[in-house]
Amino acid sequence: MKIFVFIAALILLMPAVSFSQQKDTAVEIRELRDKLERLERRMAEEETARAKKAEEERAAITEKVKTDVMSEVSAKGRTLFGDILGQTRVGAYGSMRYATSNLDDLHNSFTFRRFVLTTDSPISERLRAYLELEFERFTELEVERRTFSTGGGLRAQQAIEGSNKSEISLEQAWMQYDIAPWLQFRAGGILVPLGRFNINHDDNRWDLPRRSLVDRGVPVLPATAAWPEVGTGFLGDFSVGRTGKLSYQWYVMNGVTLDSEIEQIAQTRSGDTTKFSHEVELRPSRGTFSDDLKSGKALGTRWAYSPWLGDEIAASFYWGRYTPDFLPNHPVFSFALDGKKTWGPFEIEGQYVNTGWSGVDRVARGFARRALRKESEGEVGNVETEIEFELANLATRKQGYWVDLRYRFWPEFLNSTILGSHFSNPQFILTLRGEQVWFDGLIKNIAFMGGNLTSFNKESRLLNRATLGLAYRPVPLVAFQLAYEYTRTNSGQSLSSVTNFLTSSKDREFFQHAVLMGLTFGF
Amino acid sequence: MSWKRIPWIFFLVLVYPLLALSQEGIFLKEDEAPKAVFPDATSFERKVIPSNQQLREKIKERMGRTGTSLWEPSYTTFVVKQGQKILGYAVIVEEIGKHRPITFIVGVGSDGKVKDVALMVYREPYGGEVKDKRFLAQYQGKDLKAPLAPYRDIRNVTGATLSVEAIGRGVKKALALVEAVYLKPEDTK
Numbered sequence: 214m215k216i217f218v219f220i221a222a223l224i225l226l227m228p229a230v231s232f233s234q235q236k237d238t239a240v241e242i243r244e245l246r247d248k249l250e251r252l253e254r255r256m257a258e259e260e261t262a263r264a265k266k267a268e269e270e271r272a273a274i275t276e277k278v279k280t281d282v283m284s285e286v287s288a289k290g291r292t293l294f295g296d297i298l299g300q301t302r303v304g305a306y307g308s309m310r311y312a313t314s315n316l317d318d319l320h321n322s323f324t325f326r327r328f329v330l331t332t333d334s335p336i337s338e339r340l341r342a343y344l345e346l347e348f349e350r351f352t353e354l355e356v357e358r359r360t361f362s363t364g365g366g367l368r369a370q371q372a373i374e375g376s377n378k379s380e381i382s383l384e385q386a387w388m389q390y391d392i393a394p395w396l397q398f399r400a401g402g403i404l405v406p407l408g409r410f411n412i413n414h415d416d417n418r419w420d421l422p423r424r425s426l427v428d429r430g431v432p433v434l435p436a437t438a439a440w441p442e443v444g445t446g447f448l449g450d451f452s453v454g455r456t457g458k459l460s461y462q463w464y465v466m467n468g469v470t471l472d473s474e475i476e477q478i479a480q481t482r483s484g485d486t487t488k489f490s491h492e493v494e495l496r497p498s499r500g501t502f503s504d505d506l507k508s509g510k511a512l513g514t515r516w517a518y519s520p521w522l523g524d525e526i527a528a529s530f531y532w533g534r535y536t537p538d539f540l541p542n543h544p545v546f547s548f549a550l551d552g553k554k555t556w557g558p559f560e561i562e563g564q565y566v567n568t569g570w571s572g573v574d575r576v577a578r579g580f581a582r583r584a585l586r587k588e589s590e591g592e593v594g595n596v597e598t599e600i601e602f603e604l605a606n607l608a609t610r611k612q613g614y615w616v617d618l619r620y621r622f623w624p625e626f627l628n629s630t631i632l633g634s635h636f637s638n639p640q641f642i643l644t645l646r647g648e649q650v651w652f653d654g655l656i657k658n659i660a661f662m663g664g665n666l667t668s669f670n671k672e673s674r675l676l677n678r679a680t681l682g683l684a685y686r687p688v689p690l691v692a693f694q695l696a697y698e699y700t701r702t703n704s705g706q707s708l709s710s711v712t713n714f715l716t717s718s719k720d721r722e723f724f725q726h727a728v729l730m731g732l733t734f735g736f
Numbered sequence: 737m738s739w740k741r742i743p744w745i746f747f748l749v750l751v752y753p754l755l756a757l758s759q760e761g762i763f764l765k766e767d768e769a770p771k772a773v774f775p776d777a778t779s780f781e782r783k784v785i786p787s788n789q790q791l792r793e794k795i796k797e798r799m800g801r802t803g804t805s806l807w808e809p810s811y812t813t814f815v816v817k818q819g820q821k822i823l824g825y826a827v828i829v830e831e832i833g834k835h836r837p838i839t840f841i842v843g844v845g846s847d848g849k850v851k852d853v854a855l856m857v858y859r860e861p862y863g864g865e866v867k868d869k870r871f872l873a874q875y876q877g878k879d880l881k882a883p884l885a886p887y888r889d890i891r892n893v894t895g896a897t898l899s900v901e902a903i904g905r906g907v908k909k910a911l912a913l914v915e916a917v918y919l920k921p922e923d924t925k
Binding site: 413455558690 | 834
């Protein structure tokens, strides 16, 4: 009975309890839902704030990364001139050496070969300018000039003081417009892309203290390296496959021309008159940066293929009229093959250049016709005056090559010595260079009278040089160099008639032993 | 070549920039950079690591004989994941080439080896070849023990030796940072 009453009570009370529980659960669920919504709202707000902050930081850093000085400076409201000046970087490279030789006329000497100032300015993201100003063996140049009345007349006087062989030269001065990696427009004083040396001529890139015969000492190039011309053109590169690259340079330029050099000589002579002479020498020179002396323009192009990093093979050519307007129209044509191959610490690098000067005979006849007479002289009292005209450095064909074999090494035990302790990657570079130059139809002498050639002799010559050198590079832009050179031309003929740096004119001095110690630097 | 074509060539030169897509000098923006060195990743968690004397000392010690040309005030890094799995870390670093800083990103695997390197900004007038994939691929698989120096374990780019050295220093700095911050943070070295 009790059980029955209990069950009945349970049945009666159950719905009330259940209703109460349902009510509590609903409240609880509502509270939980509210809580969840609050949490979701807070999380969303925090997420938004976090995303906003991250976006701001990202934008700030992206902006920093994108900053290519110009935009940054302009944002600060500086002047355009100030912007460009602030972005301009000044650098330099140079070299000096001490050379000793067996040639009688060549003194053992220190030579400050050159100091070249460089500047580059990123004018804007796609525009930039570059300049190289060279001071070659330069010490001083001083000009004094004044005009005044004296002795009842007018006197104008000029004095020039300068150091021997000093030269100031604009090696490069161009502006470049980067349209795309494969198409960049360059205009100004640009390096002629013939061979690999002229476009990589900075002294501190090379491990031997003297430049090659083909590029400098003869040269086989139509003009001596570094050889710039004023002109305009395009350059760029394309990827070829996964690791290959094709690069080109293509320019139209004023071009090399026969230009005059005037040498003044004042000479006293024992038992003879005092001589005052002018020697006018017409020789191939780089084109003028002013009005061209000739009507035709020159073309120069170089195409290089690099199958993979470190190796390259290239072909280049140069073609253009070399005669000024007063001489018959004849072109010079040069072509070059060059390349580099690397095997670990070993490298082989070289260049072959072949230059043909067309119509040398006609040019000589034209020169005679214009100059009329080779020599003119007169004597007044004890002073003899002479003017002489020469045609020099022309050959029907010049061809030659240089090949460098290099081995880079660094003995680890030197890391704790003064040679290695302060530098992260010092190196020694052992270099063996072989060079040869052939001259065909090289003008030996020319004589003319009354506008007619009376004598015109040409010769064929050969010039060889072997160099063994060791360079120590504590850092990439500085090298201490030591080298031994052996230079030789045809037996019994002087080296000075085929080189522009060996002054000896004695025929018995047809070979040279030289030791050079050099220092080259850049910053 | 007909001279009449010259005006067209100049026209092309003037108009082409409007069409050209590539930006000389800037190759990658920050948000694109980590993907360039970890193309298979699904997420990149960005973390800025402030640089302090202690961190610099740790990096310096790990870099050994290799010095750095500049110390960044902070390092933008990315924890790189594929799903939940950490693939590695990416670090944006800067080093001076010849005159100007080169900005690049270094991807470092969880094993402490270089996954890949990508150039972000190159400001020097010469030596732009260091941005090429064929050059940067040389760093893949290198670790802190590698010299990362031209003519030793890295092929040089003619005329850009300073930029090549700069990339090597930056890669080493990134490897050192990843080890000091992520891989072996407890290591007091």
